Amino acid sequence: MKDYIRMKNNKPIYSQNYCDLSRPELVELMEKTLSKRRFKHVLRVEKTALKLAEAYNADKEKVSIAALAHDYAKEKPDEEMRDLIISENLDLEMLQFGSNIWHGPVGAVLMKNEYHLDDEEIQDAIKYHTIGSPRMDIVAQIIYIADFIEPNRSFNGVEDARQLAKTDLESTIAYISRHTLKNLIKRKAKIYPKAIETYNVWGVKNKEEQDDPFVY
Numbered sequence: 687m688k689d690y691i692r693m694k695n696n697k698p699i700y701s702q703n704y705c706d707l708s709r710p711e712l713v714e715l716m717e718k719t720l721s722k723r724r725f726k727h728v729l730r731v732e733k734t735a736l737k738l739a740e741a742y743n744a745d746k747e748k749v750s751i752a753a754l755a756h757d758y759a760k761e762k763p764d765e766e767m768r769d770l771i772i773s774e775n776l777d778l779e780m781l782q783f784g785s786n787i788w789h790g791p792v793g794a795v796l797m798k799n800e801y802h803l804d805d806e807e808i809q810d811a812i813k814y815h816t817i818g819s820p821r822m823d824i825v826a827q828i829i830y831i832a833d834f835i836e837p838n839r840s841f842n843g844v845e846d847a848r849q850l851a852k853t854d855l856e857s858t859i860a861y862i863s864r865h866t867l868k869n870l871i872k873r874k875a876k877i878y879p880k881a882i883e884t885y886n887v888w889g890v891k892n893k894e895e896q897d898d899p900f901v902y
């Protein structure tokens with residue numbers, strides 16, 4: 687338990703070892719950057735993520751920063767995001783896909799450039815919150831899950847994910863990675879290969895099936 691993290695009204699008081707901003711400043715930045723609707727979503731993701739951090743013994747300060755910053759780039763113009771993907775040497779393959787998958791990696795870069803958010807765990811959590819990644823530590827796992835299950839989400843399957851999250855993070859990620867792929871296929875949408883990589887590591891039933899190309 688990260689007991690040394692000081693809390694106020696169930697929210698961590700930042701040590702400011704991870705970025706230039708205090709929690710109130712980070713909240714204010716998101717409030718002025720995002721639409722009201724998305725700002726409220728971000729606050730709900732933080733609340734959900736902090737509950738998971740409490741239950742699973744994760745660093746609440748890192749979880750809070752990642753949750754508040756995860757959609758920082760979500761409403762940036764496509765042009766600005768496209769330019770950053772190129773100038774920051776991000777995965778150019780992303781450009782073949784919709785801007786929805788850009789905002790995680792772009793947001794992580796913006797937070798690093800503008801507010802010195804360098805911590806790798808927080809960076810990864812912001813980067814991977816939409817499509818996941820074969821390797822996600824506990825902060826990234828929590829943000830990926832909290833974004834999916836925050837209380838305003840109402841799509842089919844969200845309740846199952848909420849129940850799973852009460853007992854086990856890994857099976858929740860497995861569930862979400864399957865749910866995401868199934869939905870994309872149902873909508874006949876193009877699938878960014880990294881979402882398939884996430885599924886192959888987290889979503890398959892067991893290792894043997896993962897290694898055996900003939901089990902379908």
Ligand SMILES: [Fe+2]
Nearest residue numbers: 756757760816
């Ligand atoms: Fe997002």
Ligand SMILES: [Fe+2]
Nearest residue numbers: 727756757833
């Ligand atoms: Fe989000």
